[in-house]
Amino acid sequence: MSTFHSTRSSDEAFTSKQAIRKGIADDGGLFVTDALGETKIDISDLAGKSYQQIALTVLSVLLDDYTEEELSQCIAEAYGSQWSDERITPVKPLGNDFIMELFNGPTCAFKDVALQILPRLMARTTPADGDCDEKIMIVTATSGDTGKAALAGFADAQGTGITVFYPQGKVSRVQELQMTTQQGSNVNVCAVDGNFDDAQSTVKRIFGDRDLASRLEADAHVRLSSANSINVGRLVPQVVYYFSAYAQLLEQQVINVGDQVDFVVPTGNFGNVLAGYYAKLLGLPVRQLVVASDRNNVLFDFLTTGTYNSKRPFFETTSPSMDILVSSNLERMLYYMSERDPRMITYLMNDLAEWGTYEVPPEMLMEIRKVFATGWADEDQVREMIADCWDRNHYVIDPHTACGYFVMQQMPADPQVPRVLLSTASPYKFPRVVNEALGLKADGTDFECMDELHAKSGTPIPQMLRNLENAEVRFRDCVEVSDMGHYVEECADRL
Template sequence: MSTFHSTRSSNEELTSKQAIRKGIADDGGLFVTDSLGETKIDIADLAGKTYQQIALRVLSVLLDDYSEEELKQCIDEAYGSQWSDERITPVKPLGSDFVMELFNGPTCAFKDVALQILPRLMARTNEEDGDGEKIMIVTATSGDTGKAALAGFADAPGTGITVFYPQGRVSRVQELQMTTQKGSNVHVCAVEGNFDDAQSAVKEIFADKDLAERLQREHKVRLSSANSINVGRLVPQVVYYFSAYAQLLEQQVINVGDPVDFVVPTGNFGDVLAGYYAKMLGLPVRQLVVASDKNNVLFDFLTTGTYNRQRPFYETISPSMDILISSNLERMLYYMSERDPRMITYLMNDLNEWGAYEVPPELLREIRKVFATGWADEDQVREMIADCWNNNHYVIDPHTACGYFVMQQMPADPQVPRVLLSTASPYKFPRVVNEALGLDSDGTDFECMDELSRKSGTPIPPMLRDLENAEVRFRDCVEVPGMNQYVEECADKL
């Protein structure tokens, strides 16, 4: 059975259930397993398999202490009628390339793929702790994780959830999705600061041993995470890479064993890391292309080997990618450095102390064999939304547009299909999309949605349109130092 330990030490060995329940290691590292890649997934008969069948195959390898029956139950509950497409993550032609839609779930963002199943996985971890312990999910969001986590955990037995988002730095639709969330166990709070401030504070909350002891003693509450720092959030995303390959096989675009490139808009590196996990499990991934916005810290790292967060922070029209500390990079570095926790500790200490670190040149060479990169500025994002519509009659959101731009810059190889991951519905960012397409963008976000639907002939997801008249339940806002106390107050209400 696979065991999990921190990227920064191999002292603690946990099952996947324990790692999912805990969320983050005591030393601040992320949970990894050294058995990743030992078992390969047979791709010979993927064609014709449903998403649910592929999910069972992949998750059985990655979370091997869950029984087949447990995984089947989780998968059936997570990938059912709440999805608007029975393929869950359909792959569609986009000119001579392909796009994989990850936004057909209940909150219209790719985070649904993992956050519909994470609460189910977590609910099956508590049998070891039959003492009535409750889990409080605490998470910071740059826009999409928050709503997807709230939707997944709302009224889930034995859990509560507190979501922090950067005040004024998410789209109006994203904010309303969170602040109108129903459920007796949910809390939403804005933070004066950017996403990195909020995420760093959440990591400090997890590392606060005094707080953990108080919550356990006074409330019988344990903290855990729904960010992709939680391995239970990350591994379900591996499934859609295999699903994409299965669909390309089915469409006779490729034969078994043919390589595929994936172009991934990402800020926190979780979405693209899932593709790297898929490659380690035997999927013929030739290249993973990391697409950034103007906050191009990942581009600089992948081209120079230096990760430097000491740089201007830009608020862009792709807010979910406005991140300077890409947490999941730590997991990739662990595997790429031949699983050396000491090196990871040195690098993360440098990042913490100096705001930067540099990897050895030979490590960068290995990384660049797998990961390519590019980035788009604001004007290029707008141009790409228009270009994609004009040339393909397909509407993309500003995050997907970053990936679309980078894909256009790459030399195409007719032998290797390229799949662009589309991470959110354009209706989550209707004003930006309308501006890019030359449509009316002067009204409310909801009037912009109506205009976009009229002109493009695409349907508005009802869960977004209905936000106009939804009751706002949460108006809390705290400074970063007040986040600890807010979490304690929320635990008190569990």
């Protein structure tokens, strides 16, 4: 059975259930397994398999202390009628390329793929030290989409509560309403006076606060865990859709077994593209993973120079879920690329914490660049690409996907290697930006913008987004960054 340990130390070993329940290692590192890549997945029999069947194959390898029955139950509950397409993540032609829709779940963003199954995986973990009364409080920072997807997944889940922090005024109006109107007796939503990096780094500090942890366990029998992609249970379900994309290309006779594929991935926190790297290590013929950024192009600079520098201007863009300067999941990739050297990772992360920057050795950068290509788009280019994609393909994309679309257009095409662009959110989550790009009416409410986009494009409005107009706002809290820990404690007491 494979074991998990921190990226910063291999001293303590955990099962995948224990790693998922803990969320983050005690030393601040992320959970990884050295067994990753030892077992390869047979790609020759992918074609014709349902998403659920592929998920069982992939997750059985990655989470091998769950029984087949447990995984089958989790998968059946997570990928059922709450999805508007039975293929879950359908791959569709886009000119000479392909687009994989990751937004057909209940909150219209790619985070649903993992956050519909994470609460089910979490429910099948067991409390530490035999404390049967122990409850889990999920604490998560969101740059826009994770929050709602986590809330939807964990709402009224037995034995758990959830607290979501989002940066005040730095998510779209639709994203904010999705969170603040969330139903459920165990949910808490709070704005933070700061940006996403402030919220995320503070959440990490909350996890590392031993005094807080001991108070919560003593007073409320509560243990903290995470629904961000720092939690390995959030990350590994995303590996499945890369295999699903390959299966669909096989079925459409675009490729033969063994042919290579490129994936273009809009990403801020590096989790979405890291899942593709895991798929490659598991034997999927991925030629390149293309990291697409917005104007906050810290990943672009790192992948081209080897220097990661978070001490830079922070830009609020039309792709708020990618407005991130500290990409947490990069740490896992660095661990594998450093030949699994936790001492190097500790050294790099200490530099990041102390100086806001670190530099990887040139030979390591060379290895990274064999797998990861990169590009970025500014605001004007994002708008141009939304219009270009509609004009050429009669397909509406959101601003995050538009970053990837722009980068894909800049790449030299190889007719032998299909390119799949990952589409991360419904355009109806950002109707004002999309309408402006398409030259449509954009001066009314977000809901009037939705109606205009629907009328002019003929694309269906996801009803759960349209219904937000008249939903009751339940949460109006806003705290300073310094008060986030206190807020979590109050929420835990109510649990």
